Amino acid sequence: MRVLEEKEARKILENVGIPICPETIVSNMDELKSAVKSIGFPCVLKGVGEGLAHKTELGVVFTNLKDEAELVEAAKKIRERVPHAKFLVQKHVQGVREFICGLVKDDLFGPTVMFGLGGVMAEALKDASLRLAPITKDEAKLMISEIRAARLLGEFRGEGAVDADELAKILVALGKLAIDVPDIVEIDLNPVIIDKTGKPIVVDYLVRAAND
Numbered sequence: 001m002r003v004l005e006e007k008e009a010r011k012i013l014e015n016v017g018i019p020i021c022p023e024t025i026v027s028n029m030d031e032l033k034s035a036v037k038s039i040g041f042p043c044v045l046k047g048v049g050e051g052l053a054h055k056t057e058l059g060v061v062f063t064n065l066k067d068e069a070e071l072v073e074a075a076k077k078i079r080e081r082v083p084h085a086k087f088l089v090q091k092h093v094q095g096v097r098e099f100i101c102g103l104v105k106d107d108l109f110g111p112t113v114m115f116g117l118g119g120v121m122a123e124a125l126k127d128a129s130l131r132l133a134p135i136t137k138d139e140a141k142l143m144i145s146e147i148r149a150a151r152l153l154g155e156f157r158g159e160g161a162v163d164a165d166e167l168a169k170i171l172v173a174l175g176k177l178a179i180d181v182p183d184i185v186e187i188d189l190n191p192v193i194i195d196k197t198g199k200p201i202v203v204d205y206l207v208r209a210a211n212d
Contacts, residue, residue: 001185001208003053006088009207012181016173018189019166020202023090032075032087033068042066042092044203047078047085053206056120060085064092093201096159097152098191099167101202103133103174105185111178113171115143117152118191133175140168160198167192167200183209 004012010020024035025048036043047060055061059081062074071089078085100118105111113135116128129146131139141164144153153162170192177184186208192200 002211004207004209006048006205009205012177012184012207013173013187013189013202013205016176018170018173018202019200020205021090021093023088025086025088027086029072029075032071032089035089036068036071039089039091041071043071044090044092045071045074045078046088046090046204047082048088049082049085052082052085055204058082090203093193093195093203095193095195095201096157097162097194099194099200100128100188100190101167101170101174101192102189103178103184103187105178111175113140113143113175113178115140115167115171116147117149122190131175133178135172135175137165137168137172140171141165143171144168159194159196162194163198163200170200170202185210 006025013020022039026032026035042064045062045065046055052058052060060078065071065074075087098119100116100122102114103111109132111133113131113133114128117125127148129143131143144164144167155161174187188206189202190204192202194200
């Protein structure tokens with residue numbers, strides 16, 4: 001398998017209507033300072049490039065950067081840890097609820113769509129529901145309601161209830177990709193943050209495809 005570069009992966013996901021946070025990829029510090037003017041503060045900075053699929057574990061993700069000084073310091077730390085890294089600067093999405101949406105091709109069952117509790121605790125808690133692809137919108141909404149942490153879908157800590165229709169659209173789109181682009185063997189959207197209005201926004205994504 002090969003991990004698709006962010007630009008290629010993003011195009012595939014956006015083509016099926018998956019909402020991804022605004023972001024720009026640049027190569028150096030001057031380009032970074034220019035790019036952040038359109039993104040705005042607060043922002044997120046990530047190191048991207050070959051071998052950087054698991055960014056958090058490698059210490060190349062910095063969130064809630066409030067000004068240029070914090071941005072430059074984060075960029076220096078990324079380059080110290082991974083000298084060949086490029087920079088992905090992204091709008092900082094505020095929201096306390098994080099979910100994971102995914103697609104995996106099981107050897108026995110074939111392409112399977114997954115929804116669950118996301119963020120850094122996703123693997124530890126394993127709170128998820130599964131369906132064989134493709135799926136309908138009604139099936140997707142049922143998946144969403146099945147997780148143990150389903151009460152997070154309602155109003156939570158002053159934030160609006162999750163827009164279940166929009167969340168379901170993401171799951172349906174993943175199932176569609178499984179059928180329409182059979183070379184894709186895995187998609188990991190984690191986290192999908194629910195903003196203050198209840199809308200889901202993908203802030204990190206990983207797409208793996210079969211080798212050419």
